[in-house]
Amino acid sequence: MQLIDMKEIKGKITLKSGLHIGAGDMEMQIGGTDNPVVKHPHTLEPYIPGSSIKGKVRALLELKSGLMFKTGGEPLQPRHLNGLDEQQIRQAEIILKIFGSSGADSEELARLGPTRASFADCPLNDQWRKEAVSKRLSLTEVKSENSINRIQGTAQNPRFTERVPANAVFDFSISVKIFQHDEEELFDVLLQGLKLLEMDALGGSGSRGYGKVLLDFEDEALLRRFASITLFDMGGK
Numbered sequence: 001m002q003l004i005d006m007k008e009i010k011g012k013i014t015l016k017s018g019l020h021i022g023a024g025d026m027e028m029q030i031g032g033t034d035n036p037v038v039k040h041p042h043t044l045e046p047y048i049p050g051s052s053i054k055g056k057v058r059a060l061l062e063l064k065s066g067l068m069f070k071t072g073g074e075p076l077q078p079r080h081l082n083g084l085d086e087q088q089i090r091q092a093e094i095i096l097k098i099f100g101s102s103g104a105d106s107e108e109l110a111r112l113g114p115t116r117a118s119f120a121d122c123p124l125n126d127q128w129r130k131e132a133v134s135k136r137l138s139l140t141e142v143k144s145e146n147s148i149n150r151i152q153g154t155a156q157n158p159r160f161t162e163r164v165p166a167n168a169v170f171d172f173s174i175s176v177k178i179f180q181h182d183e184e185e186l187f188d189v190l191l192q193g194l195k196l197l198e199m200d201a202l203g204g205s206g207s208r209g210y211g212k213v214l215l216d217f218e219d220e221a222l223l224r225r226f227a228s229i230t231l232f233d234m235g236g237k
Contacts (some may be wrong), residue, residue: 009190021048061189192231
């Protein structure tokens with residue numbers, strides 16, 4: 001297996017709604033939020049972890065292929081190839097090549113080769129950040145949420161969630177290794193996964209309107225290619 005090309009997908013992620021990707025900080029502060037967003041430890045600016053994009057794109061591709069239900073919701077691994085039909089095996093191998101798998105299945109990993117896609121962390125776009133600072137805009141917001149007792153009509157269980165506000169812009173970069181000429185298909189599938197991400201949501205609470213994003217690409221040809229992707233036969237785009 002020989003590396004014959006490396007492609008890079010670069011562009012911007014614009015938030016169409018507030019984004020929450022949790023920091024995993026379980027320490028509560030008086031007057032603080034229940035769910036802070038992940039921030040750079042030095043600048044304290046929010047960013048989008050590459051692992052968050054990778055995980056969501058992978059999950060959406062597994063969901064679209066039907067493989068998520070074959071694995072019982074676990075991330076797809078080479079051991080799950082057993083019992084799949086020919087078409088499902090092909091789809092599974094593409095996903096495993098793009099996103100990789102654990103090191104437990106050494107024989108299959110040797111056959112499939114190394115992980116093709118590398119997702120970088122996404123910092124705030126420098127121009128947007130400077131504009132936000134000049135306008136004294138906050139880089140995060142705190143959204144209050146609660147449940148409603150539908151009989152009494154009263155709010156209960158208040159919860160405060162930190163979000164990156166809508167219209168914030170981040171830079172993103174994904175590098176893709178190409179080992180064989182027929183692996184151009186892998187690049188196409190990755191673009192399909194990014195299209196699914198744009199149609200769905202990133203981060204937590206997507207069902208409540210969080211995490212809607214718009215992707216823009218530096219390469220105009222790639223942008224046109226992305227815009228032309230049709231994912232579903234029943235009217236989906």
